[in-house]
Amino acid sequence: MIEFNNVSLIYPNSQRTILENLNFRVEPGELVLVIGLTGAGKSSFIKLVNGLIPHHTAGILSGEILIEGISTATLKPGALSKLIGIVGQNPINSFITDDVESEIVFTLELNEVPSAQIKQRLNEVIDLLGLEKIRNRKLHALSGGEQQRVALACALAMQPKMLLLDEPTSALDPLAAEEILAIINRLVSDLGLTVIITEHRLERVIQFVDRVIQVNGDGSVTTGDVQNVLGKSELNPPLIKLAKSFGMTELPTTVREFRRKWESNYADKFSRRLRQSRINPQNRSQSNPELIVKTENLSVSYQALTVLTDFNFQGFCGETIGILGRNGAGKSTLLKTICGLSKQVSGKVEVLGKDPKEIKPHEITKVFGYVPQQPSDLLISKTVAAECKLVDQQNALTEGTTFTLASQFLTNLNPNQHPRDLSEGQKLILVLAIVLATNPKILILDEPTRGVDYQTKSKLVEILKSHQLAGGLTLIASHDVELIAQVANRALLISDGELIADEDVRTLLTSSPAFAPTVAKLFPNQKWLTVNDVLEAQVS
Amino acid sequence: MIHPIAIWAWAFALAILQSRSTTLSILIISTIIFISFFRFRQGKSRSLSDQPNPIQIAIYFALFAAVIRLIFGIIIGVPQSGNILFTLPNLPLPNWLAGITIGGAVSLERLQLVGIEIIKFSAVLLTFAFATSVTSVNQLIRIFIRRFRSIGTAMLIALSLIPQLIISIQRIKIAQRMRGIKRVGFRNWQSIAAPVIEESLDRAIDLAANLESKGFGYHQNPTTFKAIKMGLSELSILAAAMFLLLLSMTDLTLNLIFISAVLISIFSTFFIWQSNQNFINNLLALDINTESDRSKNQIARSAK
Numbered sequence: 068m069i070e071f072n073n074v075s076l077i078y079p080n081s082q083r084t085i086l087e088n089l090n091f092r093v094e095p096g097e098l099v100l101v102i103g104l105t106g107a108g109k110s111s112f113i114k115l116v117n118g119l120i121p122h123h124t125a126g127i128l129s130g131e132i133l134i135e136g137i138s139t140a141t142l143k144p145g146a147l148s149k150l151i152g153i154v155g156q157n158p159i160n161s162f163i164t165d166d167v168e169s170e171i172v173f174t175l176e177l178n179e180v181p182s183a184q185i186k187q188r189l190n191e192v193i194d195l196l197g198l199e200k201i202r203n204r205k206l207h208a209l210s211g212g213e214q215q216r217v218a219l220a221c222a223l224a225m226q227p228k229m230l231l232l233d234e235p236t237s238a239l240d241p242l243a244a245e246e247i248l249a250i251i252n253r254l255v256s257d258l259g260l261t262v263i264i265t266e267h268r269l270e271r272v273i274q275f276v277d278r279v280i281q282v283n284g285d286g287s288v289t290t291g292d293v294q295n296v297l298g299k300s301e302l303n304p305p306l307i308k309l310a311k312s313f314g315m316t317e318l319p320t321t322v323r324e325f326r327r328k329w330e331s332n333y334a335d336k337f338s339r340r341l342r343q344s345r346i347n348p349q350n351r352s353q354s355n356p357e358l359i360v361k362t363e364n365l366s367v368s369y370q371a372l373t374v375l376t377d378f379n380f381q382g383f384c385g386e387t388i389g390i391l392g393r394n395g396a397g398k399s400t401l402l403k404t405i406c407g408l409s410k411q412v413s414g415k416v417e418v419l420g421k422d423p424k425e426i427k428p429h430e431i432t433k434v435f436g437y438v439p440q441q442p443s444d445l446l447i448s449k450t451v452a453a454e455c456k457l458v459d460q461q462n463a464l465t466e467g468t469t470f471t472l473a474s475q476f477l478t479n480l481n482p483n484q485h486p487r488d489l490s491e492g493q494k495l496i497l498v499l500a501i502v503l504a505t506n507p508k509i510l511i512l513d514e515p516t517r518g519v520d521y522q523t524k525s526k527l528v529e530i531l532k533s534h535q536l537a538g539g540l541t542l543i544a545s546h547d548v549e550l551i552a553q554v555a556n557r558a559l560l561i562s563d564g565e566l567i568a569d570e571d572v573r574t575l576l577t578s579s580p581a582f583a584p585t586v587a588k589l590f591p592n593q594k595w596l597t598v599n600d601v602l603e604a605q606v607s
Numbered sequence: 608m609i610h611p612i613a614i615w616a617w618a619f620a621l622a623i624l625q626s627r628s629t630t631l632s633i634l635i636i637s638t639i640i641f642i643s644f645f646r647f648r649q650g651k652s653r654s655l656s657d658q659p660n661p662i663q664i665a666i667y668f669a670l671f672a673a674v675i676r677l678i679f680g681i682i683i684g685v686p687q688s689g690n691i692l693f694t695l696p697n698l699p700l701p702n703w704l705a706g707i708t709i710g711g712a713v714s715l716e717r718l719q720l721v722g723i724e725i726i727k728f729s730a731v732l733l734t735f736a737f738a739t740s741v742t743s744v745n746q747l748i749r750i751f752i753r754r755f756r757s758i759g760t761a762m763l764i765a766l767s768l769i770p771q772l773i774i775s776i777q778r779i780k781i782a783q784r785m786r787g788i789k790r791v792g793f794r795n796w797q798s799i800a801a802p803v804i805e806e807s808l809d810r811a812i813d814l815a816a817n818l819e820s821k822g823f824g825y826h827q828n829p830t831t832f833k834a835i836k837m838g839l840s841e842l843s844i845l846a847a848a849m850f851l852l853l854l855s856m857t858d859l860t861l862n863l864i865f866i867s868a869v870l871i872s873i874f875s876t877f878f879i880w881q882s883n884q885n886f887i888n889n890l891l892a893l894d895i896n897t898e899s900d901r902s903k904n905q906i907a908r909s910a911k
Contacts, residue, residue: 114816123819124812144816145825153820160810161817163763176830178822185832221821408781428787437785443805444782447798461787487805501786 068261069093069116069229073130075286076111076120085111087286088130093278095228096259098252100266100276102302104520106490107284109265110156113231116263117151118144148178152222153231156518157238158214162206167198167217170206174221192220196250210394212243219247223254230254232264236271237518240393240546242581244271251275267520270304270549270585273297274321294318302521305549305585308598322588329589356383359508359540360405364414367397367404367564374400375564378414382509382542387535389551389572390544391582392561398544399440401561402511405542406435419508432462436507440514442498443487451489451497452482455504462505473500476530492523499530510534510541516550528553552576552584552596572596611742613841613848617641618738620848624855625730631723637851638730642737665736669729676728680721681713689714760818764811775806846873 071091077084085108093099101109111120118139120126131138134147155161164170171192175185193202196216201209206217215235222230232251236244252275254260266272279296281289289296297307298318306325310318313333319325360382367375374397382388390398403409404416407423416423418434426434439445448454455469474480476496486497495515502510510531516524524547531541531554545551551558551572558575560568560582568575573594577587586595595601621641625634682695684707691712698709779802788798818824849869 117820119816119820123816143825144820145822148820148822148825151820153817155813155817157813160813163767163814163818172832174821176832177826179826179828179830182830182832185830403781406785408785428784431785432787435785437782439778439782439785441778441782441802441806444779444802445786447783447788447801487801505787 068095068135069263070133071115071130072133074115074132075129076108076115077127079125079127083284084286085126085284086115086282086288089288091280091288091290093261093263095261096255097277098255098262098264098275099278099280100264100269100272101280101282102266102269102296102300103282104284104302104490104522105267105492105518107282109282110233112280112282113153113233113263113265115139116229117153117231118142118147119153149225150227151229151231152225152227154215154218154222154233154235156234158218159207161218162214164206166205167202167209167220170217171221171224175224178225180225188224188226192224195223196220210243211238212240212246212394215239215243215247216250219250227260229261229263232262234265234267234518237267238394238546241271241548243394244268244546248272248275267518268304268547268549269297269302270306273304273306276320293320305598306589309586309589309601312598312602322585325589356385358383359419360542361417362405362415363417365404365416366413367400367409368411373564375404378564378566380559380566380569382540384540385535385538386557387531387541387543387555389555389558390542390561391546391548391551391558391575392544394546396561397564398561399513400564402437402513402542402544405509406437406511432502432505432507434508436502436505436510438495438498438502438510438512438515440517442495442515445498445501446486446494449485450483451480451486454486454497454501455482458501458504464504469501469504472504473497476500476526492519492526495519495523496526496530499527503530503534506539508539510539512541512543512545514545515543516545516547524550548576548582548584549597552586553599609844610838610841611747613844614738614742615747617844617848617851618734620851620855621734622731624851625727625734627855628727631726633854634726634730638734641734661736661739662733665732669732672728672732673725676721676725680717683707683709684711684713684717689716691715692718760815760824763818764814767814768807768811771810772803772807775803779803842873849873 069092071089074086074089074091075084076086101112103109111126114120114124115128115132116134116139118132118134121128121140122143128140131140133139134142134150139147162170164173168189171189172185175188180188193199196219198213198216198220201213201217206214209217215238219235230251235247235251239247248271251262251264255262255275264272273293276293279291279293281296281300281302283289289299294317297303298311303311306320306322307318310325310328313329315328315333317328319328358381360380362378362380365375365378366373378401390401392398400409404412405418405423407416407418407426418426423434446454448457451473452470455473456466458464458469459466470482473496476499477493480493480497486494489497515527519527528550531543534541535554535556541554543551543555555572558568558570558572559566560575560579568579573596576583576596577591577594584596586597586601590601593604595604618641621637624637628634691714694712695710697711700707700709776799779799783798849872853865853869
């Protein structure tokens with residue numbers, strides 16, 4: 068169905084080949100997962116199949132890609148629109164019309180679907196993806212998960228044979244992500260759809276996948292089934308990591324498989340040691356920690372919409388607080404309000420005993436370290452060195468402080484590089500260095516791991532842990548439960564603007580099935596959250 | 608649901624009238640009629656959202672322009688006789704700039720002129736802002752896409768970027784304030800511009816890629832689903848627009864040519880409308896998914 072013959076790809080003005088002499092076939096009805104570090108070329112791979120490279124995005128392509136026997140060199144992406152549906156990373160960027168129905172209808176109209184059939188197809192996809200309730204809503208008023216479902220509906224309305232998905236769940240909370248992936252899985256098994264999907268959070272998709280392609284970033288590509296590719300790869304979700312460290316020969320892909328293997332082969336060997344061990348409670352750095360953030364009966368609204376209601380919480384020195392909740396629950400608003408950025412606020416917010424709005428501009432960086440959803444919002448200079456120098460100057464630090472910190476985090480940082488040419492992961496780490504250079508009391512991260520690979524994530528965990536040890540308070544709003552499990556010691560659960568739970572991270576994550584990390588699912592009777600927890604227990 | 612072409616035609620005609628008329632009353636009355644008519648017909652069509660309200664933006668913009676115009680109106684001027692209100696210190700200019708003074712006497716007449724200009728400008732702005740708020744430019748673009756594809760793509764991308772642009776500027780400003788970068792002025796405008804431009808470009812590329820992979824501009828005959836049809840009310844709005852255009856004409860011969868052209872077009876449109884509604888509808892087809900009774904009836908009718 069899809070055939071790559073000696074395909075090589077390089078971008079103009081770039082020294083690095085993305086793909087080199089790739090030979091590969093995707094059979095009908097396969098679900099293929101594309102993995103790799105950020106910037107390795109996963110999105111390029113998707114664009115190649117659909118013909119967007121070379122027709123839309125410049126790229127020097129050699130060899131040929133055959134779709135049902137026809138080379139993409141001779142076909143425009145438009146010609147394939149009835150055959151291949153594509154859903155991008157940020158559906159909101161690619162919507163054309165204003166509301167849900169029009170968006171679906173517009174796609175059909177463009178492709179000359181007869182008017183009589185449009186109504187039928189429209190209703191079919193609306194049923195299929197459960198859009199009944201939102202079919203007349205405006206697109207930009209929808210939550211991230213809903214937008215993703217609409218984008219998927221548009222692609223499926225064409226009744227394509229293939230679906231290309233570029234990180235379809237990166238912006239979604241665990242429940243919404245599960246929902247989307249379940250739909251995709253159902254389409255594959257019911258309709259025999261061929262799907263190519265890219266994803267960073269492998270734990271979400273690995274169970275559905277027939278085959279894995281790892282784009283290594285140096286032109287080479289590893290293909291094979293989950294066993295082969297992940298067995299050798301360093302990109303491992305917690306499940307695989309754990310299986311490897313127990314020396315399982317056949318890697319499990321689901322929680323169920325792991326548990327069965329565990330019960331039959333490994334439980335006896337390890338369980339005695341495991342059961343005896345206890346997680347030592349995390350020692351607070353100070354017995355009487357300093358109160359940093361406090362909210363009392365906080366309510367925030369936008370126009371007529373109430374986003375947060377009666378919010379009461381306190382944050383102390385040396386804490387790392389994970390903020391969980393579904394898309395649109397009010398996580399970002401909470402963070403913004405703490406920074407003094409929300410307008411319609413009632414109730415009380417206090418940061419270091421003061422209203423955050425009264426903190427003077429030159430003090431802001433000493434109090435807050437704010438990493439926004441798009442870290443690149445903060446990058447303004449032409450080189451990394453200039454960026455760091457600016458921080459030093461603004462905050463009267465000795466020259467070179469920021470750059471030294473940044474190069475501690477990123478070992479191969481080139482001072483003359485343009486900050487926008489860094490990979491997403493590198494940008495995030497650089498911004499963290501910029502923000503941490505002034506030693507802020509509170510570090511605030513809004514969804515930091517979106518589209519970020521495991522390598523960067525472990526770096527992030529390292530940095531956050533050292534900030535915690537230094538006695539700072541960290542607030543992280545994230546959908547990434549694995550990250551929260553690794554760094555946080557306390558977690559808040561927000562739903563529809565209300566604080567549902569405020570507990571120790573172990574209690575919260577192990578009690579809620581929706582937000583449980585993989586390890587908690589694997590060992591439901593223990594209070595373990597991360598692979599390290601298990602390994603430590605095993606050693607002791 | 609009124610066909611957006613009709614609304615825009617009226618808005619354009621009104622704008623021409625507004626910019627040409629010198630009488631305050633016509634200006635104000637026509638604007639009020641336009642706004643209240645559509646307000647009444649459409650109700651509130653925009654839902655509550657984070658999208659900026661075009662009317663609000665237009666008001667801010669008009670105020671800004673008014674202040675600038677007023678300042679220039681007072682400082683720079685052509686010497687004019689009349690009731691002198693006050694006199695500013697005069698800046699001597701070289702001889703070859705004889706017609707203009709900087710500073711000097713400010714007359715009542717000059718201020719009146721400036722005032723009328725400001726009202727004119729604001730009226731035109733408001734008219735268009737209002738038309739945008741009831742129809743959304745996207746709908747109009749979708750009509751023209753069928754006729755002019757490549758321009759349509761460019762316009763569609765540009766238009767969907769503008770509201771997003773405002774949102775990203777706000778977001779980036781907040782982020783940079785938290786980094787301790789003080790107020791953005793002329794000196795560090797780049798700090799905002801760089802991320803905003805980068806993001807808009809990314810967005811434009813995303814949208815273009817999506818359009819292309821959806822087959823936009825590739826298939827030659829897009830179909831239409833539930834078109835809004837040109838009905839009697841639309842035609843009467845168009846006729847009213849023509850009338851407004853006529854009002855704005857002052858030259859007699861031009862007037863005659865124009866009147867005849869307008870009459871011919873109205874009659875022929877009306878004739879065609881009666882004999883074969885499909886012609887106009889195909890020309891101006893707009894697919895909108897309103898479950899209103901009217902469009903349902905029309906579907907039923909066209910099915911017969």
